[in-house]
Amino acid sequence: MPEIEIITDGGRRRRWTASEKLRIVEETLDGRSSISVVARRHGVAPNLLYRWRRLMLEGGSVAVADDDDVTSNKIVRQLEERVRELERQLGRKVLEAEILRDALEKSRSKKPILLARSPLKGGSR
Numbered sequence: 712m713p714e715i716e717i718i719t720d721g722g723r724r725r726r727w728t729a730s731e732k733l734r735i736v737e738e739t740l741d742g743r744s745s746i747s748v749v750a751r752r753h754g755v756a757p758n759l760l761y762r763w764r765r766l767m768l769e770g771g772s773v774a775v776a777d778d779d780d781v782t783s784n785k786i787v788r789q790l791e792e793r794v795r796e797l798e799r800q801l802g803r804k805v806l807e808a809e810i811l812r813d814a815l816e817k818s819r820s821k822k823p824i825l826l827a828r829s830p831l832k833g834g835s836r
Contacts, residue, residue: 725754736764 727735738749739760746764750757 727755732763733767735760736767739764 735749735753735755738744739746744752746760747757749755750760753760
């Protein structure tokens with residue numbers, strides 16, 4: 712029966728500061744080294760470095776610092792889309808109001824002419 716060797720990392724996970732994460736991610740963005748090479752150089756798993764890079768590109772340094780998903784950007788995009796939709800609706804309503812205002816002004820200017828041309832009621836003139 713072959714011997715089985717169990718390799719442990721010696722305890723706790725390493726904590727990276729936001730500045731360290733940003734510095735490492737910036738190394739991957741300059742194009743001189745691949746992500747795998749940069750990951751080996753710093754002792755980081757490549758998939759973790761890919762995650763940091765994705766978070767930074769999507770949400771900037773705040774996402775990398777907190778190591779959180781960038782849900783706030785999604786919410787911001789949804790709210791911006793809602794604002795654009797409301798602005799379109801407001802624009803339509805403003806246009807409708809202007810059209811109605813013009814129509815009302817034209818109808819008021821035509822009323823005196825119509826009254827002057829119409830015969831008086833009761834037959835006396």
